[in-house]
Amino acid sequence: MEQNIISSKNDNDIAGLLKSRNESLENKNRMLTAFLENSPDAIQISDKNLITIMVNKAYEVLTGINRAEQIGVPVMDLVKKGLLSESCASIVKKTRKPQTIIQTFSRTQRSAHVTCSPVFGDDGEIEYYICNDRDINEINSLHMELKETKALSDHYRMELETLRNNAHVRNKLIIEDRSMIDVFALANKISKVDTTILLLGETGVGKDELSKYIHNNSPRRNNAFISVNCGAIAESQFESALFGYETNSGYGKKNKPGLFEIADKGTLFLDEIGELSLDMQKKLLQVLQNKSFIRTGSTKTVNIDVRIIAATNRDLDEMVREGQFREDLFYRLNVISVSVPPLRSRKNDIIPLANHFLSIFNKKYNMEKTLSPKANYSLLNYDWPGNIRQLKNTIEHAVILSEGDIIEPEHLALRLPDNHTNVTVPELKDDEGLKELLEQTELQYLNMYYEKYGNIRAAAKRLKMSPTTFLRHKTEFENKYGKI
Numbered sequence: 001m002e003q004n005i006i007s008s009k010n011d012n013d014i015a016g017l018l019k020s021r022n023e024s025l026e027n028k029n030r031m032l033t034a035f036l037e038n039s040p041d042a043i044q045i046s047d048k049n050l051i052t053i054m055v056n057k058a059y060e061v062l063t064g065i066n067r068a069e070q071i072g073v074p075v076m077d078l079v080k081k082g083l084l085s086e087s088c089a090s091i092v093k094k095t096r097k098p099q100t101i102i103q104t105f106s107r108t109q110r111s112a113h114v115t116c117s118p119v120f121g122d123d124g125e126i127e128y129y130i131c132n133d134r135d136i137n138e139i140n141s142l143h144m145e146l147k148e149t150k151a152l153s154d155h156y157r158m159e160l161e162t163l164r165n166n167a168h169v170r171n172k173l174i175i176e177d178r179s180m181i182d183v184f185a186l187a188n189k190i191s192k193v194d195t196t197i198l199l200l201g202e203t204g205v206g207k208d209e210l211s212k213y214i215h216n217n218s219p220r221r222n223n224a225f226i227s228v229n230c231g232a233i234a235e236s237q238f239e240s241a242l243f244g245y246e247t248n249s250g251y252g253k254k255n256k257p258g259l260f261e262i263a264d265k266g267t268l269f270l271d272e273i274g275e276l277s278l279d280m281q282k283k284l285l286q287v288l289q290n291k292s293f294i295r296t297g298s299t300k301t302v303n304i305d306v307r308i309i310a311a312t313n314r315d316l317d318e319m320v321r322e323g324q325f326r327e328d329l330f331y332r333l334n335v336i337s338v339s340v341p342p343l344r345s346r347k348n349d350i351i352p353l354a355n356h357f358l359s360i361f362n363k364k365y366n367m368e369k370t371l372s373p374k375a376n377y378s379l380l381n382y383d384w385p386g387n388i389r390q391l392k393n394t395i396e397h398a399v400i401l402s403e404g405d406i407i408e409p410e411h412l413a414l415r416l417p418d419n420h421t422n423v424t425v426p427e428l429k430d431d432e433g434l435k436e437l438l439e440q441t442e443l444q445y446l447n448m449y450y451e452k453y454g455n456i457r458a459a460a461k462r463l464k465m466s467p468t469t470f471l472r473h474k475t476e477f478e479n480k481y482g483k484i
Contacts, residue, residue: 040475042112042133046089048126050075062133064107082106088116089129096126103133110135173213174356177348179341184213190336191217196288198273198333199311201340204389207311208271210340215267220307223266226259231275238280243287245296260293260304267307273333274314274325285329308333343384343391350379351434353388357395358407369399371407373437378409380438436481443477446470 036043042059046052052070060067065083075087085104092099098117104110112133119128175181190197191214199207208227215225233241244258260268276284287293292303310333319325343350354371362369371379375398384390394412402411429436449459460470 038475040471042135044070044131044133046075046129046131048128050087050089050093050129053128059133062108062110062112062135063105065105088114088131092116092118092129093126174353175349176352177346180346180349183210183338183340186338187214188217190214190338192219194219194307196308196310196333196335198316198335198337199309199340200337201311201313202342202385202387203313204387205340205342206388207340208269210338211267211269211271211309211311214309215269215307218267218307220266224263225267225269226263227269227271228259229271230280231272233280235277235280238276239283239296242284243293243295243302246298255295258293258295260287260306261302263306264304265306267309270308270310272312273310274312274316274319278324278326281326281329285326285332288329288332343387344382347380350384350391351376353391354379354395357392358399361396361399365399367399367405369402369405369407372409373434374409375407375412376434377437377441378412378414380441382414439477440481442473443481446474446477450474 036054036056039056039058042062043054043056044052044059045054051072051074053072055067055070063083065078070078075084075089078084079087083106086101088099088101088103091101096118098115100113100115103112103114105112112135114131114133116129116131118126119130121127173184175184187210197211197214199210201207211227212225215221228242239245240256240258242258242260244256244261246256247254270284287304288308291305292301294301316325316330316334320327320330343353351371354376358369358371361367379391379394386393394414397413398407398411402408445463446459449462450456456470456474457467460467463470
């Protein structure tokens, strides 16, 4: 009786073990099938007799041959039918070594770079042939994209190096994003030409810093740079502020030069030019046309040599159409215009700027605070309606009010925009940092837009990237982090 119980128990243990192993094998098989089906490369596997036993979806698309036409069919039969130009596996069978060939497919009129490798059994004989096919057009496209990216990267690196090595602004530029490198490269070029410049962009994007950069790189750099906030000047004080005045009293004659006169031989930066009234615009236009003016209370003409840099966050074209801005003044100012992109369009500048301000305020308040990965994520994904000015204030606020040395998202006091997407902050492992955080965040957005549009081409177009880059990043990051 006892022996029967023991035997029954052993049978149950064996059955449980076999069941567990079967489930493990099934899970591994599902994982392998999923890997093959989702591979961007076309994969074909044949047995020792060169009979196809497995192909993935990418192989069907590349060759134009349905799975049902291939599974269980000798590869050489497909070659004889003209569907394949030749069999790489048949070459491997003779050489017993991995081989690479160029293969063509009649149905799709496409060519592929095919690498076939043998899989040996315990007896030393070949059991399987695994062929990996990569579309030549895709390879060429990737090669050209890589070449163009490298050339562009070299171009931007040289541009940035030139800007940073400039003797007049060395170590003062905090720019990493390509869009801003382009802006400063243009500014560097036009700074040498003594012409009027109009800077366009939202409030707080750095138009004032760009105007200083232009002045500091111009032939006028050794003379005055005068900044005027046109929106802060009352109309009643406009003439005296810009042109100066003369008075006679019982105490004698008193002269006060205006900002134009102070800026003589230098640069006058007229910020918020769109805030001037039409009457003030008329007086400014006369000075720009005549390069001279008369002080309030005087009859003497004062000649000036001033370079004008104007800036606005308003749409001057629209203001001209609505009669709010003089067309003749607009064309006088808009000799060369430079558009400064908002901070939300310059993602690569956000963290460097944040760390720059963090360093300033750590020194100012005698602290040693750092930004956590989650805080960096919050900074990167915020809309920044106030741009750099808002970022600076946000960092100062966090430095002052945060407890401890680590600044977390809740210390940043950022109000999420109404259209904020539900993308979670990835939990980082101990050996991961900002690079891994950004990769995982990108993967979430790639998957989100892929699900939204249903295909790679449409999703890549919406994200303003090439389909090959979209697929490469998606595959690389999913292999690294799994499907997020």
